[in-house]
Amino acid sequence: MDNTIEFYLKNPIIKHDVGILLVKDIQHRFVASNSGFSIFSGLPPENLIGLSDFDMPWSEQAKIYISHEKDILSGLSYNVIEPLLGIKRANLVTQKKIIYDRTGLPKGTIATALPLDMDIDFCNLSGTSDILRVADYGMNLTKKESLVLYYFIKGFQRNHIASLAKISTSAFDFHISNIKGKFCVNTTNELKDAAYSRGLQDIIPFVIKR
Structure with a gap:
């Protein structure tokens, strides 16, 4: 027992x-x-x-x-x-x-x-699978904002992030603007610095059910 x-x-x-x-x-x-x-x-x-x-x-x-x-x-x-x-x-x-x-x-x-211990690459995941739940970075981000920030921290560019997240480039601009507001920064360089200062590059913003 x-x-x-x-x-x-x-x-x-x-x-x-x-x-x-x-x-x-x-x-x-x-x-x-x-x-x-x-x-x-x-x-x-x-x-x-x-x-x-x-x-x-x-x-x-x-x-x-x-x-x-x-x-x-x-x-x-x-x-x-x-x-x-x-x-x-x-x-x-x-x-x-x-x-x-x-x-x-x-x-x-x-x-x-x-x-x-392995480095997981989530580039083929869009957050729509039943086994994948997008979590929060602790910054009150929406699911789509968490996805955009994840790919942004990984170093992908605007068009590539839009493709991976299955959104338009204008939607990317909208989300990245909202993310900058929540991090209280003005530029993408400041956003990257803020993300790294919080150690967010070490976080997987997904909960994977299996």
């Missing part, structure tokens, strides 16, 4: 050497974790108890992880590739499951994750 949440409440330091193992309660607060997670959070497991993703270095992406947890708690089941912009940056292949209490009631989620 799998461990219940009561076990992890009493044992917040998990002995698990491969990747990340992480338990959260139903309010998405950290209950227990392994040392692998500390590499990204910068905190030992005992200091994470009661904190949430909003308290972490990746707070701007917190809603990506919480959205997945809400899906799992609602009964959905899927694995994802999602970014983790921590002390160490990585894209993670993550599986999450419901964790129950000793009476059988859902009380949170347990996640296992492995860093994805």
Whole structure:
């Protein structure tokens, strides 16, 4: 039988050497974790108890992880590739499951994750597939703006980005103008600098279900 949440409440330091193992309660607060997670959070497991993703270095992406947890708690089941912009940056292949209490009631989620070491090229993806959900960079971007910014950071030019995102060049101009406004910059060079200063080049703005 799998461990219940009561076990992890009493044992917040998990002995698990491969990747990340992480338990959260139903309010998405950290209950227990392994040392692998500390590499990204910068905190030992005992200091994470009661904190949430909003308290972490990746707070701007917190809603990506919480959205997945809400899906799992609602009964959905899927694995994802999602970014983790921590002390160490990585894209993670993550599986999450419901964790129950000793009476059988859902009380949170347990996640296992492995860093994805390969450089993924999403140039053939437009965000329309059922397995692909466009996430947010933490800047309140729309789905299309996130796609445009992703290709822009990759160094593609206006016409190529419009083709990849399946939009017109005038639509590209509209979206890039909105993105500059949200980043409070005036030029594309300033936008690129702002994106890199936030480490956005290390983030995959897609959640891939499989």
